[in-house]
Amino acid sequence: MAEALAKISQVQDWGMIQIRADLARAGDAIAAAVGVALPERGRITSDGSRSLGWMSPDELLLVLPRAEAAEALAALQDALSTEHALVLDVSDMRAVFRIQGAKALDVLMKLCPADLAAMPEDGLRRTRAAQVACGIWREPGGYVLIGFRSVADYLRGILTGAAAPGTQLDPR
Amino acid sequence: MTETGPFRLPRGGRLIDRAYQLPFRFDGRQMRGLLGDTLASALLANGQLMMGRSFKYHRPRGPIASGAEEPNALLGLGQGGRFEPNQRATTTPLVGGMVTTPQNCWPSLNADIGAVNNWLYRFFPAGFYYKTFMHPRPFWKHVFEPIIRRSAGLGKAPTEADPDRYEQAYAHVDVVVVGGGIAGLTAARDAARDGKSVWLVEQTPHFGGRTPTDHADGQARVDALLAELRGMANVTLRRSTQATGLYDHGYLLVRESLADHDPNAGIPRQRLWRIRAGHVVVASGALERPLSFAGNDVPGVILASAVRDYIDNYGVAPGRRIVIVTNNDDAYRTALVALDAGLEVPVVIDARSAAGGALPAAVRARGVRVLTGSAIAGIKGGQAVEAVKICAHSGSGQVTETVDADCVAMSGGWSPVVHLWSHCGGKLNWSDAQAMFAPDPNRPPTGADGKAMASCVGAAAGDLLVPALTGAQAESATMPVWVMPAHATRKMKFKMWLDFQNDVKVSDVELAAQEGYHSVEHTKRYTTLGMATDQGKVSNINGLAVLSNALNQPIPATGTTTFRPPYTPLTLGTIAGEARGEIFQPLRKTPMHGWHESHGAFFEPVGHWRRPYCYPKAGESHADAVAREIRAVRASVGTLDASTLGKIIVKGPDAGRFLDMMYTGMMSTLPVGKCRYGLICNENGFLSDDGVAARLSEDTWLVHTTTGGAERMHGHMEDWLQCEWWDWKVWTANVTEQWAQVAVVGPKARVLLERLGGQIDLSPEALPFMGWAEGEIAGIPARVYRISFSGELSFEVAVPANRGLELWEKLHEAGRDLNVTPYGTEAMHVMRAEKGFIMIGDETDGTVIPQDLGLNWAISKKKTDYIGKRAQERSHMTDPRRWKLVGLESVDGRVLPDGVYAVADGVNPNGQRNTQGRVTSTYMSPTLSKPIAMGLVLNGPERMGEVLEFPVAGQESYKARICDPVFYDKEGSRANG
Amino acid sequence: MLTLTCPYCGIAAEETELQPGGEAHLKRFGPGSTDEEFEAYLFARKNPKGVHFERWRHAYGCGKWFMAARDTATLQVFGTYSAQTPHPTPEIVAAIRAHRPDWQPDWTEATADTSAESLNA
């Protein structure tokens, strides 16, 4: 039996904080509060354990170890106390998957209409995976895919199916 | 002769491997083919010329082509779940062990009873069905429809689930070249040399197209191109890959066959590529046209190019004595290939008055008789060609000579394959010189940038010989021949087939024209020309030429029918892709879903969610379970998984003002710490969603929506914020899934919750009805909302989703002695109906306004505006005759059927009873031990006590008395605990 | 199937990633408006064959609504732009004119000026 195109695993210990604010005004304060540089449009920045992703012109997503979430939430609320801003712990409403392996891109190409091969190294792309919304960025050896918690089983099903052994997209 | 059939030639066959014999079955008989064969070539090698029967007359039919355009050789393929009807033998690669069955014949291929239609062909003219099944009208449903249904359709649909796997994939490519012939290979190379990412897709398993067979050094030229392409990193070559349609903005659908008919390969059978192409190069070649002579459908009459394909590609002789009939030089290639294979060519019948080109000369030099100015007057033979009757082309069919033959290779000229070009609006020009429609490069299909998104090259562009690439010498002109001989009699035209699969003949198209069908699109539908599974690939041009002649107008004045995707049929499994079984669609699950499953929940779909409908115990019916759950809640305490309720955070200095616009009621005045029920309408005034909002802080509200409304309401809010009031400072966030929510309901709800411990004071003083509090419960951070949808004392407890199961389990542990009972959506629905609470989707259907439902108390009189307010001022909305919500009490103890209408006196213009109301919710109430219902009734609130009649077909009419919709605890004291 | 570039993300999204929202630049009429005004706002749509302005939401993406100017017959896209403008921007008008010289805006330039500035102010 051939090997799966990529190893699909679910990540359980990440925390996530959603930040809504006028990024032109509050971007620096946010970056200082979380310790990660402000990402450009469509990108995600990282300092190793924390990442800060651009979700929309007025929305960022901070990804960090779950244990640090409460402290980061407080720091952000503090830093943005004088801004019109919204900071929410959304750690529990997400499902996170790692797609690891040389053919990880093949797996995503079967599910997403986005041109992920053309995504910049530090890109963050929001799109859909089959019938559900997702966000995708690269990590060493593959990709991270985040979606909604309620469809975690569906996401696992489509990712595992797309990674089925022998189904690489190379021409035959 | 070899073991793979009496018609297998001793030598040749560039695509077969004689070392590998493959057994297969056809019509119950065991046969052998070779690796590389198509099903058609293997059957021909075995002497099986007849492969099916036509649709209408059940005429015996053999293949006329060697590729995707084949109209006749359609077989049932496979067994059980893998059975597939209408598979083209000419494009199906032979796989060892294949089981195939002929179609459209009974009891057998050779002795088919339906063939009696064949003798009645004079009674099945164009428009037969329209003319016959017209009168009398009462016969439509019970006589005509069953007859048509029984005889309609070709092949049988499989009855079992398809066990194969399919998948889809997306690609983004600069240039996609469709067709791996020499023109396509060259175009791919040129684009790749420009540095573009290039895909080349070829429908067959082999690159090269016609060039290796038709041109000297053809294979070498193809191999050189392939070698260069294979060395280029920006080029992807895919074989057995069919471009099926080109759509808007360069969206190209392509089917890749991975393991067709090879279930043991362990990989998906087919893959559908959804490609975004910067540009599509159509290099799809050309298709040869049949000639319309009497008897042109007898098995053994085959397109000239296909005859030489079978000989050259597969080492198979379609016949041993082959008569060529043509109006062009190209068909002479078939004579040369046949002669080289040691087959006889007794005569070439050429409709042209002269045949002076190099190819005819070469054939003459081999001693073959060439009869110019000649035609076929008829074919002798029924199930196979026995002899060919020859006549002058200019005459009306006087037979001058009869020549024995077992095969006729015909060529009526070539038509470029312009389907992809035309799918998205590319236009065509008629070329008199070449007798063909070819793409007009000045009128291409255009893309998002307004520029051409496709171009044609090679034969698809009308450059049939591609001399620049093949080195072919010029040939003398094709002479258009649409009917052979030119002045054929009406009787002969009855036997000239245009559409072989649907049995449309020259006589049918002429009759249609005579009856006034002048539009080619109308003629197509009237005669069914080109409407078979082959979509008229070989018949369309001949058909519209005949129509043009009959109408005495030039061919371009008639025009073509519309080319529609897919080019060849797509199997449904490929279209479905991965979406089947468990992942047919996303099923949304709450954090407690696993608990519900392990406790026997029966689930119902609510949007994409699966919610427990009830939790039946062993031997308990659903109705019994629902009744037990309700009694337990009303007597003690129950828990409902309310996690699916939408939860939207609305925050900002303008949040209150914004919510006042969203809701009919006033949300800005809600004090912090309190909850308020609200209604959301659309701009049309109709009720769209409802729920309870809680004010979390001075500038933050948490808005609850219905389960199905979360995404819709969040989108609704964002729409207004982004597109209308974009200067208002408001943020929204849909946090539905961040929280698990449990409704703890019943007189013992407070007792149970207090047992879990925590710092939240749940006393009525600290947490009154419609209040909320924050803190910890059972060591879990929680918000508690004291709201009730059942009329009972009720707390909705929200905790972070990851801890929802923990809370749920602790409630059930701590409440065992209280008989704490999990209840489902049906118990919830019944309890809210007992209280007269409305349900979005039951009492509302997109035409109901809050005023219809007696909800005026939830509409602010002070506000100058809210979404839907202006609409609710329209005369129709303020009409006192609008049906209004009331309760309905069954008079005879029967539960009213859902959705039934109350009748009024008189009848409407259609002769139906007038109506005066309808049932919107109806249940058996376990609490009250009687049926309860709600409905919308004309002047309902003023008609208390009146009895309405609800007729139901086949039953005694239901009768119900109008009453107050609040059936239970009218004082509302129970919610206070 | 269309591809439209979200002006907020710069992403070329395909139609399945987008939610359609009908005709753009409708002016809302609320309480106090006449029946005719309200009817026109709620129901009357231009539905032209040719240049058209419409709303799309980058639903499987940044979640923002944006406007697209396109030809409903040829599906040529002249441009996409911010939803926070009461009329198509001058750049969009220029892009349309470059391909459809005969096309005339059906609004007046005077009102076209109250565009996105208020947002950025």
Ligand SMILES: [Zn+2]
């Ligand atoms: Zn976007």
